Amino acid sequence: MASDAEVAAMRQAITLSSFGLGTTSPNPPVGCVILDRHGVAVGAGYHRRKGEAHAEVHALNAAGVAARGGTAVVTLEPCNHVGVTPACRQELINAGIARVVISIIDPTSRGDGGAAVLKAAGIDVETNVIPDETLTVLGRWLAATVRRRPYLTWAYAFDERYSDEVDEQLTAELRSRADLVLGHNALEEGVPEGHSPDHFTLPQGPASDLQRWLSACYATGSRAILVAGTRHGSTLHHNLDYVDEIVITVRRTPPAGDLNTATADLVPAGFELVDIAPAAADVRVRLQRSTSAAALRAAATRSELHRLSPT
CATH class of the missing domain: 3.40.430 (Dihydrofolate Reductase, subunit A)
Incomplete structure (x- = not known):
């Protein structure tokens, strides 16, 4: 179950994701917040448009070394394929993230999905965290x-x-x-x-x-x-x-x-x-x-x- 700090971080990530509305398509508008191992927010980011860094990368860059052993709170399942940008699930693994909290599973993720790969790498994964609230931003993209x-x-x-x-x-x-x-x-x-x-x-x-x-x-x-x-x-x-x-x-x-x-x-x-x-x-x-x-x-x-x- 997500902690109070993680739910609060998810609401922050949802707000950040809205900054990408109207510019990210065909990609989804996504927000991400990094909590350090003590549950303190140390990085945040959002995806602006396809071809540019995803939300997780921006948040990890902002967090720096404080991300190691911490938690990534992200509105949509980290992507599992290498396209215009690297796979976000690998970026999280490389950064030493210990836990990933996800609101909504990505229906376009290849194979078993980023969540499954993260679990296989030994990372604790929590899904379905306040999805109704996330849909206020992500709902249109998901429906389409x-x-x-x-x-x-x-x-x-x-x-x-x-x-x-x-x-x-x-x-x-x-x-x-x-x-x-x-x-x-x-x-x-x-x-x-x-x-x-x-x-x-x-x-x-x-x-x-x-x-x-x-x-x-x-x-x-x-x-x-x-x-x-x-x-x-x-x-x-x-x-x-x-x-x-x-x-x-x-x-x-x-x-x-x-x-x-x-x-x-x-x-x-x-x-x-x-x-x-x-x-x-x-x-x-x-x-x-x-x-x-x-x-x-x-x-x-x-x-x-x-x-x-x-x-």
């Missing part, structure tokens, strides 16, 4: 990887009279956690020039055939997409099975107003309300596909996931 298509968020104004103004606000607020943003007239990176150009490109072709377009987006490196506004509303309404999350801005209506008309048909079939954020002039409603959260929790907490081919 398991289903082989990007996680799709649709954000729009419920009252089209305010559409242009709200679309700009939603795009500005939500784009940093998306790889791609599809607005009224253009497709662009969520974080401009945030991804590695060697491993990520914009897909070609229109988004009218949603299934084919999402497949093209996945193939070119995208794992999370934001569609802003109602311009593509008809396509999305007819293909809601491919929409994972909906963010709707609802303008406040006086108590004596027509509240039924103002809020009717807000939640489409198959979605559930997961968050409401009131503001001065409106209310932000977040919906998620009903099956998504439960399916991701099940995938994240299984001790042995079916291993997918690495991207």
